[in-house]
Amino acid sequence: MKILCVCGLGQGTSLILRMNTETVLRQLGIQADVENTDVSSAKGEKPDFILTSNELAQTLEGHPSKIIIVNNYFDLEEIKTALQTNLN
Amino acid sequence: MEIIQWIATNIFGVPAILLGSIVLLGLLLQKKSTSQVITGTFKAMIGFLIISAGSGIITGALTVFEPMWAEVFGLESNTFSNYMGQEAFTTKYGAAVTLAMFIGFLINVLLARFTKFKYIYLTGHMMFWTTMVFAGVVVDTKTDIPFWGFVIFLSIIMGIYWTFQPAIVQPFMRKVTGNDNIALGHTSAFAAVLAALLGKWLGNKENDSEKIKMPKGLEFLRDSNVITALTMGLLFCVGAVILLIKGGAGAEDIIANSGDQNFIIYSIIQSFTFAAGIAVVLLGVKMFIGEMVPAFNGIATKLVPGAKPALDCPVVFPYAPNAVILGFVGAFAGALIWLVVLGYSVAYVFVPTMIVLFFHGATAGVFGNSTGGVRGALIGGFITATIVSWGQYIMVTFLIGSTIPDTAMWAADTDMFILSPFIKFLAQILF
Numbered sequence: 001m002k003i004l005c006v007c008g009l010g011q012g013t014s015l016i017l018r019m020n021t022e023t024v025l026r027q028l029g030i031q032a033d034v035e036n037t038d039v040s041s042a043k044g045e046k047p048d049f050i051l052t053s054n055e056l057a058q059t060l061e062g063h064p065s066k067i068i069i070v071n072n073y074f075d076l077e078e079i080k081t082a083l084q085t086n087l088n
Numbered sequence: 089m090e091i092i093q094w095i096a097t098n099i100f101g102v103p104a105i106l107l108g109s110i111v112l113l114g115l116l117l118q119k120k121s122t123s124q125v126i127t128g129t130f131k132a133m134i135g136f137l138i139i140s141a142g143s144g145i146i147t148g149a150l151t152v153f154e155p156m157w158a159e160v161f162g163l164e165s166n167t168f169s170n171y172m173g174q175e176a177f178t179t180k181y182g183a184a185v186t187l188a189m190f191i192g193f194l195i196n197v198l199l200a201r202f203t204k205f206k207y208i209y210l211t212g213h214m215m216f217w218t219t220m221v222f223a224g225v226v227v228d229t230k231t232d233i234p235f236w237g238f239v240i241f242l243s244i245i246m247g248i249y250w251t252f253q254p255a256i257v258q259p260f261m262r263k264v265t266g267n268d269n270i271a272l273g274h275t276s277a278f279a280a281v282l283a284a285l286l287g288k289w290l291g292n293k294e295n296d297s298e299k300i301k302m303p304k305g306l307e308f309l310r311d312s313n314v315i316t317a318l319t320m321g322l323l324f325c326v327g328a329v330i331l332l333i334k335g336g337a338g339a340e341d342i343i344a345n346s347g348d349q350n351f352i353i354y355s356i357i358q359s360f361t362f363a364a365g366i367a368v369v370l371l372g373v374k375m376f377i378g379e380m381v382p383a384f385n386g387i388a389t390k391l392v393p394g395a396k397p398a399l400d401c402p403v404v405f406p407y408a409p410n411a412v413i414l415g416f417v418g419a420f421a422g423a424l425i426w427l428v429v430l431g432y433s434v435a436y437v438f439v440p441t442m443i444v445l446f447f448h449g450a451t452a453g454v455f456g457n458s459t460g461g462v463r464g465a466l467i468g469g470f471i472t473a474t475i476v477s478w479g480q481y482i483m484v485t486f487l488i489g490s491t492i493p494d495t496a497m498w499a500a501d502t503d504m505f506i507l508s509p510f511i512k513f514l515a516q517i518l519f
Contacts, residue, residue: 008310009443010374011213012274012400019382036378038370040313055409056310071406074270074399 001032002047004065006056010038017051017073024080030087049086051079100235103182107376108133110190114383128379135375136182142368143174147494149362152345153320154437156327156355159338161431174495181223184235188242189219193384195247200392207258208388209250209273211400212377213370217495218275219246221504222511224492225483229515241518245511253277253503254398260284264404264458273398275503276448279475283415283456283468290467291460297411297453300462309416309446312370316442317363319420323427323440324359328352366443366498401451408454411465415453418469419445419476426477436481441498448472448502472502479505487512 005021007014014036021034037045039056043063050060050067057067068086072078099105111132115125158164172180193215200206209215223242226233254261254271260281261272272280287293309315328351331339346354388395405412423440430436449469456468483500484493487508 007402009312009370009402009447011370011377012211013402015212015374015378015381016210016397016399016403018378019385022382036374038313039311040367053406055405059311073403074397 001030001049003032003034003049003051004042004045004047005034005036006039006042006050006052006060007036008039008056010036010041013073014038014052017070017079020073020076020079021051021083024076024083028080028083030083051082100183100187103178103186104133104136106183107136107186110186111376111379111383114380114386118383118386132376132379135372135377135379138372138375139369140175140178142365142370142372143178143495145365145368146362146498147173147175147365149358149365150439150494150497152355152358153324153327153362153439155342156324156331157431157437159342160327160330160334161435161437163431163435163437171489171493172491174492177224177227177492177495181227181238184239184242185216185219185223187239188223188246189215191239191243192219192246192250194387195243196250197388197391199247199251200388200395203251205251205255206392206394206396207251207254207271207273207398208385208392208395209254209398210381210385210388211273211398212381212384213373214273214275214400215246215250216373216377217499217501218249218504220492221488221496221500222246222508224488224495225508225511226515226519228488228491229512230519233515233519237519241515245514249503249507250398254396257281260455260458261404264407264454266407269396270403271396271398272401272404272451274401274447274451275501276401276451276472277503278506279448279452279468279472279502280455282471283452283464284459286467286471287456287458287460287464289460291456291462291464293459293461293464295461295463297414297457297462297465298408300410302410302413309413312443312446313363313367315446316366317360319440319442320359320362321356324355325352328355369499401447404451404454408457408465411453411457412450413453414462414465415449415451415456415469415472416446418453418466419449419473420469422470422473423477426473430477430481434481436485438477438480439497441476441480441501443498444476444501445473448476475502475505483508 005014005017018034018036050065054069068082108129112129115128257272257277343351427438430438449472452468452472453465456464483496488496
């Protein structure tokens with residue numbers, strides 16, 4: 001399973017989201033490849049899931065991957081709930 | 089002695105190898121699997137090499153942009169001569185920069201461990217650019233600095249900056265986020281604080297930006313590739329049209345560069361090449377930062393109980409999405425005004441670097457809105473453009489001209505412009 005964490009520039013924020021997602025996945029005992037990138041590059045990739053903010057989800061409308069919205073990238077609980085709801 | 093010499097030349101003298109070694113060590117300490125250790129180390133090294141390659145592309149496009157606008161303003165174009173450039177600079181000083189980043193981070197961790205300032209700076213790409221630009225300023229001051237003196241000087245400055253920048257912003261940050269859990273670790277700090285203070289003084293808090301309805305369809309502004317290509321494209325086109333109308337020997341020389349191609353088409357391609365170069369550099373930075381920051385984070389959480397992460401500026405964007413757009417609008421308008429003013433007053437061609445204007449303007453917008461509503465957000469953006477444009481002029485002309493002005497033109501930003509004169513002053517005293 002491949003998960004892509006997306007922010008505007010693909011540098012700092014998406015990396016933090018990636019680190020937090022990896023932590024949550026470890027807690028849940030789920031194996032996945034997590035990467036981070038910018039919104040332009042995300043359009044050309046086909047991961048299983050994309051994690052991003054509400055604003056950026058709008059620019060990714062129509063993307064073949066399933067988009068999961070996370071509003072607070074530092075809230076491990078929110079990420080956990082979002083992943084649990086969508087991964088099953 | 090031969091072994092030490094060999095290590096100095098082939099490990100500490102080759103930035104990609106040094107960086108690879110640091111990342112390798114970090115991954116081993118985190119007890120990652122073999123495949124993660126190998127891919128992580130390789131990606132970090134490849135990423136570092138990509139940065140140099142991308143810098144060449146950006147410089148190529150800038151050497152078209154600068155003379156074009158110099159001719160528009162009727163200036164002698166001489167900014168682009170007699171400097172080292174990012175590629176050569178990285179080859180020579182990249183290892184020192186990498187080490188300074190690493191030791192600077194350790195100083196940050198120690199300060200957080202033993203003082204009441206519990207901030208851990210985790211914005212890796214800004215750590216890289218800030219150290220790089222400060223290194224450029226130091227080498228511009230004096231070229232024959234001993235390696236370790238250079239590394240230690242930079243490390244101490246970075247360690248102090250990474251600890252206290254979040255601490256200074258935190259009172260204002262609490263106002264934005266409404267909690268004390270996260271801090272801002274970003275070089276837009278000076279503009280953000282100034283925006284919050286000016287917002288309080290000149291703005292109107294009642295008129296909060298989140299009460300107004302923003303027009304739909306502005307989402308594309310969040311895509312950094314698009315805004316860079318769009319604005320540089322416009323500026324290249326305007327410059328090209330002015331040159332075509334103006335004519336004269338100077339203009340004809342520049343137009344001749346396009347050969348058989350239409351000059352406007354040629355200019356559009358140059359602007360997109362500029363955006364492409366930035367995308368390449370960012371890919372490289374992402375690849376090596378993506379391996380380094382998790383390792384840094386692992387070290388920090390082990391050593392500093394109660395550590396507060398200082399994070400990249402988009403962390404504040406969700407708290408006031410409209411202020412993000414208003415801040416950018418303020419910064420963009422300011423940049424265009426200063427482009428013309430700088431051209432005619434001090435004969436400097438300002439490169440309105442969109443990534444800096446967007447992210448810094450937006451951050452200042454959010455902070456300005458927290459104290460001064462809509463007006464505060466717009467003022468925050470304008471203040472950002474003012475610091476960035478005048479800062480770039482002062483930096484390129486007086487502080488970094490012989491080393492990496494090419495990088496300073498698009499990657500240097502608010503706090504770097506504010507702090508660089510002090511760095512230069514300290515370097516003059518110490519070396």
